Amino acid sequence: MAKSVSFEIYSFKNGDWMLDSVHDDKNMAIHQGRMLIASPHHMAIRVVEESYDDVTDNSMTKIVYKEQKGGEDEKPKKVVKKATNSPSKKRKKKKKKKGKSLLVIVLSLGGISLGLLALLALLIAQSD
Amino acid sequence: MVHRLLMHWRGAQKTDEIPNLDAVLSRDLGDLEPCLYVLDIRDIEPTFERIGGHLLADGGKGLVGEPVSDAPKNTLLGEAVKYYSRVMVKRIPITLGGEFMNDKGKTILYRSLIAPLSDDDGENSFLLGAANCKVQEE
Numbered sequence: 001m002a003k004s005v006s007f008e009i010y011s012f013k014n015g016d017w018m019l020d021s022v023h024d025d026k027n028m029a030i031h032q033g034r035m036l037i038a039s040p041h042h043m044a045i046r047v048v049e050e051s052y053d054d055v056t057d058n059s060m061t062k063i064v065y066k067e068q069k070g071g072e073d074e075k076p077k078k079v080v081k082k083a084t085n086s087p088s089k090k091r092k093k094k095k096k097k098k099g100k101s102l103l104v105i106v107l108s109l110g111g112i113s114l115g116l117l118a119l120l121a122l123l124i125a126q127s128d
Numbered sequence: 129m130v131h132r133l134l135m136h137w138r139g140a141q142k143t144d145e146i147p148n149l150d151a152v153l154s155r156d157l158g159d160l161e162p163c164l165y166v167l168d169i170r171d172i173e174p175t176f177e178r179i180g181g182h183l184l185a186d187g188g189k190g191l192v193g194e195p196v197s198d199a200p201k202n203t204l205l206g207e208a209v210k211y212y213s214r215v216m217v218k219r220i221p222i223t224l225g226g227e228f229m230n231d232k233g234k235t236i237l238y239r240s241l242i243a244p245l246s247d248d249d250g251e252n253s254f255l256l257g258a259a260n261c262k263v264q265e266e
Contacts, residue, residue: 021134021221028223032134041143 005051007064009033012044020045030065037067044068129260130223130241133160137221137243137256146219149245149254160258165205166245167196167255169216177254179205186261202228208240208259215242215255227264235264 007029009020020036023029026049033045047065052058136155140147149166157164162181165188167174173195179188187203199206207228215222221243230236238261245254 019218019220021223022218023223024225025223028131031131035135035138039138 002055003051003053005049008048008050009036010046010048011036011042012046012068013042017046026064033065033067037069129160129163129258130239133157133164133241133256133258134221134223134243136160145250146244146246146252149247149256152245152256163258163260165209165257167209167212167257168253169212169255170253173197174212174216174255183208183259202230204236204238204259204261207238208257209242212242212255212257215244216252219244219252236261237264 005024007023007026009023009029009032010017011020012018021029021032023032026047029047033047036042037045045065045067046063048061049064050059050061052060136157137147137152140151140155153166163183164178164180165183166177168177175193175195176188176191176199179192183205187200187205191198191205196209196212199209201207207226211222211224221241223239223241225237225239227235227237238259240257240259242255242257244252245256247253
């Protein structure tokens with residue numbers, strides 16, 4: 001046998017593509033893929049055709065079917081990006097909070113200093 | 129047959145893990161049962177735990193409790209079990225079809241499935257296999 005072909009179903013779960021099953025029949029693999037995407041555990045699926053030529057020792061892979069919940073194929077990657085973006089947003093919010101608290105401290109210290117100066121002036125006036 | 133059995137296998141999954149042997153076999157498998165076999169893979173060489181009627185008649189006679197290497201070549205069971213080690217390594221279902229010539233000189237076309245199964249402790253201890261075939265018309 002010079003060339004062998006198999007169809008691997010990959011499922012996108014928990015932020016990663018996982019191998020679900022392997023079939024020797026394309027229609028069977030695509031049908032199984034459609035069944036998987038209908039279940040709640042799978043966000044997206046891909047059927048990858050892998051062909052291997054043992055005479056030339058070359059292998060080739062190509063996506064023959066892809067589907068995901070909610071539309072475009074690239075959405076799983078966006079989900080990952082969103083996850084990495086969210087901590088920096090939090091950091092920005094934290095910076096804003098820090099700025100506000102610094103202003104409150106400066107204003108409080110200023111108020112206390114003015115109070116002390118007024119008290120000092122009063123004491124000097126009384127001693128005169 | 130392969131598709132229907134995969135549906136049962138997936139139906140017995142609690143979440144994503146390998147389903148339990150009893151959870152799959154306790155389902156209403158109907159006419160699939162004579163086409164099934166179970167391998168116990170806890171020993172160094174896997175052994176046949178059970179063999180369905182159709183497979184008993186086509187290479188499986190007297191093989192319950194015997195090692196997988198005893199399955200005769202050019203029989204449905206012998207061909208269907210060939211790739212069990214790939215399923216043991218990958219721990220995912222694999223389906224495969226093909227043809228072979230039986231001892232009567234007929235070309236037999238077959239389809240098969242092997243899927244991993246767990247025991248009560250959640251260990252990957254069994255393989256569920258299934259196969260059916262037809263004689264190629266000349």
